[in-house]
Amino acid sequence: MYQDISMVFSGAAGQGVQTITGALLHVLKKYGCNVFSCSEYMSRIRGGSNSTEIRITEKKRDAYVRRIDMLFALSHNVVEHLKDRISSKTLIFAEKEKFGDQWGDSCIDTPLTKFAVEAGSAGFSNIVAAGVVLGMFGIPLELFTAYLQVKFAAKGEEIATKNCIAAKLGYSFGRDTAATANISLQISIPAAMPERVLMDGSTALGIGAVAAGCNFISSYPMSPGTGLLTFLANRTKEYGIVVDQAEDEIAAINAGLGASYAGARAIVTTSGGGFDLMQEGVSLAGMIETPIVIHIGQRPGPATGLPTRTEQGDLNLALHAGHGDFARVIFSPGTLAEIIDTTQQAFNLAQRYQIPVFILTDQYLLESVSTIEAASVKRRTVETFLVKTTETYQRYAFTDDGLSPRGVPGYGDGLVRVDSDEHDENGLITESFDIRRRMVEKRLNRIRSLMETACMPTFIGSVDQAETLVISWGSNRWVLEEALDVLGNRAFGGIHFSQVFPLNPVINSLFENKRLFVMENNATGQFADLLSFETGRRISRKILKATGEPFTVEEVVDALHQSDHE
Amino acid sequence: MYQDISMVFSGAAGQGVQTITGALLHVLKKYGCNVFSCSEYMSRIRGGSNSTEIRITEKKRDAYVRRIDMLFALSHNVVEHLKDRISSKTLIFAEKEKFGDQWGDSCIDTPLTKFAVEAGSAGFSNIVAAGVVLGMFGIPLELFTAYLQVKFAAKGEEIATKNCIAAKLGYSFGRDTAATANISLQISIPAAMPERVLMDGSTALGIGAVAAGCNFISSYPMSPGTGLLTFLANRTKEYGIVVDQAEDEIAAINAGLGASYAGARAIVTTSGGGFDLMQEGVSLAGMIETPIVIHIGQRPGPATGLPTRTEQGDLNLALHAGHGDFARVIFSPGTLAEIIDTTQQAFNLAQRYQIPVFILTDQYLLESVSTIEAASVKRRTVETFLVKTTETYQRYAFTDDGLSPRGVPGYGDGLVRVDSDEHDENGLITESFDIRRRMVEKRLNRIRSLMETACMPTFIGSVDQAETLVISWGSNRWVLEEALDVLGNRAFGGIHFSQVFPLNPVINSLFENKRLFVMENNATGQFADLLSFETGRRISRKILKATGEPFTVEEVVDALHQSDHE
Amino acid sequence: MHYISQIMNKTVTPFDMPDGIDVAWCPGCGNHMLLKAVKSALHELGIDRKNLVMVSGIGQAAKSPQYIKANMFNGLHGRSLPAALGIKLANRNLVVVVESGDGDMYGEGGNHFLHAIRRNIDITVIVHDNMVYGLTKGQASPTSQRGMTTPLQENGVMLEPFNPLAVALALNAPFVARAYAGDVERTKEIVKQAIAFKGFSIVDVFQPCVVFNKVNTYQWFKERTVYLPENHNVRDRTGAFGLAIQQDKLLLGVFYRNEQRERYEDQMGIGTIPLYQSNPLDEEAFQKLVNNYL
Amino acid sequence: MHYISQIMNKTVTPFDMPDGIDVAWCPGCGNHMLLKAVKSALHELGIDRKNLVMVSGIGQAAKSPQYIKANMFNGLHGRSLPAALGIKLANRNLVVVVESGDGDMYGEGGNHFLHAIRRNIDITVIVHDNMVYGLTKGQASPTSQRGMTTPLQENGVMLEPFNPLAVALALNAPFVARAYAGDVERTKEIVKQAIAFKGFSIVDVFQPCVVFNKVNTYQWFKERTVYLPENHNVRDRTGAFGLAIQQDKLLLGVFYRNEQRERYEDQMGIGTIPLYQSNPLDEEAFQKLVNNYL
């Protein structure tokens, strides 16, 4: 009897684990469950050992757990790969015919291939597997067959039908197994479930960008940043987006800036290593006061590091990227809603303040799939702040707030002249120290307004009464919430930052008389240091992890439990 | 009567101001004076307005002063260019025939061209000008003619002789002018002056690199970083240095790392914008644990900024350059001796700890000329830390201190395998989380030892008794010392950091019960922030300047004077 | 026509900057003549300066847009081409002309040079090829001749000079030309053809640097350059390659034209409405987008 | 010979890694065959693995050095050539072989490709040209054919494919060759010639990617490739260019050889003592250096 189940599907790259998990997530969501999945995989195209965790929970739980309740082993080395997460309670589903009896008593022989062949081809075994799960949990088969009909519609009726047969064979097997092994899912499904959408972080980012009026992207593929590029590339016609695959990251950001100068709403996407190469471009954005949104999908460094794994190690990089002083904003969303919303904010702020704005995500966030109420997905007004120029237009006119009205070439009677050298109000090279001084101030002054309007963090649990605040940013939003919930100790409250720079000075008051913990997925505690520096407060504890894996709920609970007894 | 004179020579680019100042510095030094010069110039090859200040002082004073005692105007727009620095006391030397009477009473008509033509050609007018100065101050003419003989030896006797005639004509004019205008230099020259060498910062850096056993540089020209590249390029044969002009900065650092991997002692030189492009390479150095020394000659950003001006704006950049966490060291010398010494330390530390080591300088430091006692220029032992490999050699063997013995290919029986991916002890790609964890620690652990052995800062004045410590780093060493001396207030003491990262924890005790001021040439106070973060102490005041000019002694005095009355 | 008179006798064009403006180039530099040729070409083509964007990187050559009254994007060293690409893709109504130096375009910017040509976007690239790094005081550039000594190359340049025409032809650039700044009139004509060409056009312009390049002087170019014959076959790519790598005479003119290559912006289906006029999603379209994931 | 038997029937060379090692390439990939060809070539040339450095960037191809028992510098994506340059200049006794992908070498690393050729340093560059980005899951690479659809190019690739041979010839690369991984034997022979060549040698190797490139398959290459005739004139640069840009048949073999070009390391006067053996200044030399500024 499971009230909160963690199932892991594991096999080699290319074995189609995604076919199983894609189907299950869809059907389970339709049925009304709360579902979540996250994936870990190797940097290779075929072979190796990858796995995807699916959680089915009554409460919304969008976080990675270490525990494996059921493991579907699709290749030999699965148990070796996951040994740290398998316990005596883990049920293993595997084909004994293929893998022998290596997994002992806890293994339920699951003849996927046999059923698949029965349905028409060994290729259907993934569908069989999904069927087994749905059968075990008594999820109506029709939901699955409906899904398959749609999915394989294009491939012709025969294929669709065979898939349905495979599904059904698996389903019956699952139902029987559940009965024998006394397996059941005890999750109450609300009668009237609000409409929910199901997607991964990259998709949310793409939706946010499209909603933000993004119409230009030039980028170079790099995991895990590529998802956004692919999302937009597949919607060029539909939304009028110009998509260019750049020859390198330097080209990407310079093309983005060129486009932005000419009036496009531009974004670039990359990961830490590619971003290193963009830094001179970031500095250019600062100098020419041209908006650009920069998405950094973080992964473990240094250098190539672990290209398909996760880390939150690029905060300092984003914070100090590009030589010279100028204003910037850094968002760090942790939920689908936050991704969609901060992405829109990012574009609007970039335009309003004529600055580079960063969105920091990571592999874990981008590739985790979860749900969100459709009605809560909000569109912000697309703000452009462009002016039609007159003949006397000056791109860098001095104004009270340091923001010069921004024109674009070809719109109005003026000329728009931007210069990476220090320049005067007209954009002409200058060596006047006086103008230099004023231009430096101009570029920095907007930080004040950016601070005052910075997003407030989210409170998790009883922040007021808590003695200790546990602070997270970015992808750790849900793991923190669940850990605090599991811990159930009112001495702990949570605070999550979906904007990490600049920080709203108001937060200082939150921290009064509190012990502060910061949890983050890097080796040194970059946000802890930033927070400590900006607020002048001591961080009592850094909960860190930099192995390339995300935090598990269990280890955060343990870490907090332990501190409680310190 | 001058006891400390500031002379400025100003003209258009290409007019040969350096001929005058080069000769004067040399002759005055030979005579036994303390001399210093610094230059400011526009980013152009011909025309515009540039100037060089020469100071002749009794005490050693290697700092820029705002005050101009004598101004040699070689072109029309000089006074316009320098108007903020000219006072009623400024004597202007100019050719009235050329420039008319625009400069009023304070102008001494100095017919440079006339004398030059008399000597054989208008081209000698710079020599005449130098002669005028030496004549005014009664420096023996022979010192000058000896200099000219050597300098023009290669060009034949006739040229040398004509130069000497020009010198003499200027000299007589100077002597006469001094008599009429009652000008004299009152500087006591010690009977036994120790031997001193005269050079600019770039030369000191070059000497440091050669002494450090540097034998490889691949770099791309960028002001003010090019000086070092040129220095080494002109000495390839003499010292066996391999010099490669790279196609871009990315190539430069990757070539440096390739060479270092193969056993070279490699350096790269650049400025902020070029360094942006090197960051992925810095990250690679961190990952493959391969030594590299990186010289950043700072200049004002963002972007192209003011390419020939000065700033200390790249500290944060160096501190956080490259994605991922790994150890690094940042030096920030402020005197010729410090440049020569820290450069040698940089190479040794890079080799010992297998890390990137930075040397941060700036245009002001690199292009200022001053003297140093020859005997105080010290050579450090060149430390290599290379091992001859055996067949079982593992490049990333785990050891107690995290430092694996470093071998190079072709030396010994082992293979040297380095990898930008996360790797095992053999350098092979790994996706083991456990090895990852240990490798991250390995790369970070050496920071502890680096902190403990970090250079202590230099104390200026009465640090113990002072209520307020004024802190500088890099090129502000001398301006701080002079300002404190001029101020003569025992409530102020100075501390100068020639290493800014990591900081030796011992410094914390120095700051006990002191008010802390930090002065630096940037807009936001980057070192002040770092210091405050690392020591947990409040910085009471940041004295900042980011106009592209260095600090003047006067403004630092004013700033401190003012705080004194706060 | 004599150099000085060419410069002084400045054509009045709508692209002239106000008289007071400080031109930072050295007297006698080929840049002045090339500037004149470019402004005249723009004028004679009847281009509206409000729709013209001059794009450059950093260097002496890259200052050109500072001296042309038009829109300007004076970006980073070596990065003019990506910026120009972004501009043109964001608004194809704009005339986009890139002016930069040999170091900027073929050194720091070499990778963009390769891939911009592959894209074939309708921009014109004019390279002030003085075979030296001017602004940074005389180091070798990619086009420096072997053996030339410089402050950095005291034993002479050791690398094979970069041949921009040959490389452009290898990439099937659709318009490849070479000019000589010393001949303002014919340079202007070549530049006009390049700008009028509907696709990526590259004009490498020999430009004497009177301060740092004492090898490739006005005299040197005068002796070695000769125009392609009238009957030169501009469609023969291999032939053009042979002429481009020829060393005894340096040929000038349009080497190659290929109107067949499809433009990037056309293939992408970019219309005439600039991106700054795109309409954001309305609520309905937004809901539709979200509802794809129901 | 049939693919599987070629791979299985693995020659035992001193460059083979221990058997347990996990080769991360897909079954059936052309990389396996190319690896075999390279290891055999190294073996037959009698190269001592202790003096061999395999250099690469990042990508599927760039994993090759992981599978070759020799010294290895597996650097950054696109940056293999500068690293190789540094290694060779630091110790010219080392045999330096670069192995990387088409994206790595001609995309991210394009600028280094240009300028490494200009230098003419004695290294060998073997490009696994699968006309796609393998490791990042199938986006277009610089050599992708126009029209090929990918996850990112759903309307097909729009850029002109990069022609590595033509560009190398434009830069006067002294050794330019093309091979096909499907023919291990002849590929091995070409690689041997390249490594034996005393200067910069480039071998572009067609390498089928069985997962992401469904256009340029084993079958496709088999139908289109043909070896250069025995009597091909390897000294005719313009002729080689014509053959390199030819589309109907894709030619294989050594297109061009030019022993005349001086090597960079020779021009620099680099001797056989590696830099790790250089002697630091003694006190006297140091004093002399300082005293220059008296």
Ligand SMILES: Cc1ncc(C[n+]2csc(CCOP(=O)(O)OP(=O)(O)O)c2C)c(N)n1
């Ligand atoms: C990233 C970067 N690297 C180096 C520089 C320094 N720099 C400015 S211009 C230039 C060379 C210019 O040469 P070229 O493009 O030939 O122009 P020229 O001055 O000869 O006209 C260099 C190296 C820079 N501004 N930015």
Ligand SMILES: Cc1ncc(C[n+]2csc(CCOP(=O)(O)OP(=O)(O)O)c2C)c(N)n1
């Ligand atoms: C700076 C940087 N940008 C992007 C990447 C991501 N990346 C890794 S390999 C690769 C492409 C590899 O293509 P190719 O060189 O053709 O090799 P293949 O996998 O096809 O053999 C990319 C884009 C990276 N590692 N570093």
Ligand code: SF4
């Ligand atoms: S340095 Fe050379 S290229 Fe630059 S302006 Fe002067 S003459 Fe012209």
Ligand code: SF4
């Ligand atoms: S993805 Fe393609 S290139 Fe990479 S190993 Fe697989 S088949 Fe080979």
Ligand SMILES: [Mg+2]
């Ligand atoms: Mg040039």
Ligand SMILES: [Mg+2]
């Ligand atoms: Mg490839």
